[in-house]
Amino acid sequence: MNRHGHGSPAPRARALESAAGQSWTEQLKHPVNTLRRLERFIETTPGEREAIATLQTVWGTTPHFAALMDPRDPACPIRRQVIPSLAERENRYGRPDFLAWVEQGAEATPACILKAYPDRVVFLVSDRCASYCRHCFRRDLILCPGRRPRLEREEGLRWLREHTEIRDVLISGGDPFLLVDAEIDHLVRKLREIPHITLIRIGTRTPVVLPQRITPGLMKILRGYHRVPIWISLQCNHPREITEPMARAVYDLLSCGVSVGNQAVLLRGINDDAETFRELHRRLLTIRVRPYYLFYCDFAPGIDHFRTPLEKGAELIRDALQGQITGLAQPHYVVSTNIGKIPIQARERRSRAGRSCRLRNAEGKTVTLPRIPD
Numbered sequence: 001m002n003r004h005g006h007g008s009p010a011p012r013a014r015a016l017e018s019a020a021g022q023s024w025t026e027q028l029k030h031p032v033n034t035l036r037r038l039e040r041f042i043e044t045t046p047g048e049r050e051a052i053a054t055l056q057t058v059w060g061t062t063p064h065f066a067a068l069m070d071p072r073d074p075a076c077p078i079r080r081q082v083i084p085s086l087a088e089r090e091n092r093y094g095r096p097d098f099l100a101w102v103e104q105g106a107e108a109t110p111a112c113i114l115k116a117y118p119d120r121v122v123f124l125v126s127d128r129c130a131s132y133c134r135h136c137f138r139r140d141l142i143l144c145p146g147r148r149p150r151l152e153r154e155e156g157l158r159w160l161r162e163h164t165e166i167r168d169v170l171i172s173g174g175d176p177f178l179l180v181d182a183e184i185d186h187l188v189r190k191l192r193e194i195p196h197i198t199l200i201r202i203g204t205r206t207p208v209v210l211p212q213r214i215t216p217g218l219m220k221i222l223r224g225y226h227r228v229p230i231w232i233s234l235q236c237n238h239p240r241e242i243t244e245p246m247a248r249a250v251y252d253l254l255s256c257g258v259s260v261g262n263q264a265v266l267l268r269g270i271n272d273d274a275e276t277f278r279e280l281h282r283r284l285l286t287i288r289v290r291p292y293y294l295f296y297c298d299f300a301p302g303i304d305h306f307r308t309p310l311e312k313g314a315e316l317i318r319d320a321l322q323g324q325i326t327g328l329a330q331p332h333y334v335v336s337t338n339i340g341k342i343p344i345q346a347r348e349r350r351s352r353a354g355r356s357c358r359l360r361n362a363e364g365k366t367v368t369l370p371r372i373p374d
């Protein structure tokens, strides 16, 4: 039951109207990060209210994203990605030391540079997001009040200039597009001045949660033919996130000569059924976004309620995508570990004698192929 009275449409209607008219800076000035603001959009449940009141966590989203919530359905895929849950107190499979574990063995770098591969690094440039994902794998850094990392961008740039083996820089955070235009411009210019950098990638959820961010000013910074191209990775997890403003933001990015891919996270009860999964990937192609990765829900603590069996993503790709829609729609399914990202395939069966293997298609038909010795 909503404080405003069950069935009263007025506050929600006003909230939706105001969300649709706000610029990106206005959206960020009015985040939906208090119970009072959330209840302008939805009827909260007792569990949601208790989680908001008791969990010590950074949370909140934009009016744009809140407007996509189903006001009456607590299982709404947008609500579950944004509103804290009491289930976050539990942890059975997550590693309390998840961030240290995935970075284990990495060489010493500034705090803003994460290096797991010889030729490429993650460059953390912001500790803020427009919308805080409850399934965030950097939740220890981003969602814990008072544990925000110290991100020195100039120190990161200096490190990159000195490390000539790095060809590919993945700008991440937090969300890099929460920086103001001048900061993004500076970062892109400075990276392009480094002779050994041949690729700039940016991971941002703003086209999904804050499409107003793709302004003419930002487009001017990204636009044009350059020696070093920019590839952008979104995170879009559910077809409901694909709206007209979002599709327009993607188009505007593409029109700058930027490539746009998607990195989805496999989330139980949100996108782990065949129909939603297929619809997500089909719709991504229709807005010109190439699915790149499907991530297994990371072994970060407190997110077991989003966790599926490990094989689930591979089975979904086989059963919901392969043979039913074009290979262009098929992401690489990976799990992040202390030895890097590991691709996971649906299991093939070996014959008992080991001389052949049996492959299965989406319809459950099988074919047997010989195993060729080395």
Ligand SMILES: *Cc1c(COP(=O)(O)O)cnc(C)c1O
Pocket (backbone or CB within 6 Å): 114, 115, 116, 117, 120, 121, 122, 170, 341
């Ligand atoms: C994911 C990741 C990258 C980028 O990996 P790609 O497979 O090239 O997308 C780079 N560095 C780190 C530390 C990563 O976790």
